[in-house]
Amino acid sequence: MKRIRRLAASPAVTAGALVLAVCLLAFSTVGGTRAALTYYSENYISTVQMQELGVSLMENGKPVATGNAATSANARADGAQASALLAPGTLILQGQSQFEAATEPFKIGAVYQEQLAVHNPTDNGAAAAQGASNITQYVRVTVTRYWVKPDGKGGLTKSPELDPSLIGLNLVTGNGWVEDTAARTGERTVLYYTRPLQPGETTPVFADTLKIDPSVQVTVRQSTEAGKVTNTYVYDGASFQLEVKVDAVQNHNVADAVRSAWGRAVTVDGAGTLSLS
């Protein structure tokens, strides 16, 4: 016992205990610091989650164009002007297998499957790289139909004298889509989807078939020269053009957002159903 007391009272043991206490204190501080870093790092990851709004145009079940405002550097800063056209698409206009051979002409009078819909893409889809979206949105589509002809310089020029109503895209309404009749012209039709579109959700089709009116085959321009009457097919060499533009807007403050982004007055009821004012 005396030996133990002597040993504990020696300066060497006291100095050793001091060093040990300092070491313990230092290690316990480092551990606390590590724990604090880990704790705040998790919080930091959760706070950089960003909202993204993307939209896809679907043709016969396949995306033909996908865009995401978040991928444009100026999209957020420009607010209502923000938009990004990332993948200018081409409508295939070939819905049925018997029409798809390379040498098949476009068949006037035949009914082509042309199912068009809008999809709110998530990062689970194939279009993720270009247009992932993680918020609910409201959408509208603008369908434009017109004819063009070669301008003789290697390009195409619009032919307003040719009747766009002969480009028979059969629009479908009453399934959530409504037409803005105030915006209708001979070439343009604007449709609004009245329900909020959740991420990953696809709207019902707003168009299902395409048919060129057979009257293009009998419409001629007649000229007479030296008693000789010549009939020229008016639509020969003309190309019909079908364009679809999809606009998407956030689901918060919808009425104000639609008014600001699209210039259209709308109301939204408690169930989220949009109505044109």
Next chain:
Amino acid sequence: MKKTHALAAFLALVLAVTVSLPGAWAYFTANVRAGGGRTVQLQNQTEITEEFADWNKQITITAASGTQPVYVRARAYSTYGLTYTGEGWQRRDADGWYYYQTPLANPSEAQGAAPAWAQPGAAPLNVHITVEGAQQGETPEDFDVVVVYETTPVTYNADGSRVSPEASDWNAQLQTNGGAAQ
């Protein structure tokens, strides 16, 4: 001096609020667009060649370059008896015309390849003239055998299949902006 400080503080506040306004007014939007089209080719022109030998008139119809798919039909008129033979030609009893069952087409290089179900020319249609005197070794001083042929563009059913030549509209009237063409 105090006024200057107050004014500077007020300006700083206004600037801070102004800078934050665009963010507050911003809405999430996105848009995409897609388009497509097809060219309508309607031009068609066919040529007929007639050869006569041994009281037999051979009719050959071909499609000129640039011709889109058309059906052809033919018949002959004469005071003498006529009999018809030709591979691919089929008589329709209701009107007496002979219809070639395969569409003719000969698109130009710029218009692309012809469809696999069309051909540039029809098989010859042979019209044999039966003359009683000629059969007995006599030759009449003159006689007429008038051959008439018509074409009409191939039309399609809703499912994309072709309307048959017999069922095609051979009386379709051309339209101008002012009404029916001459």
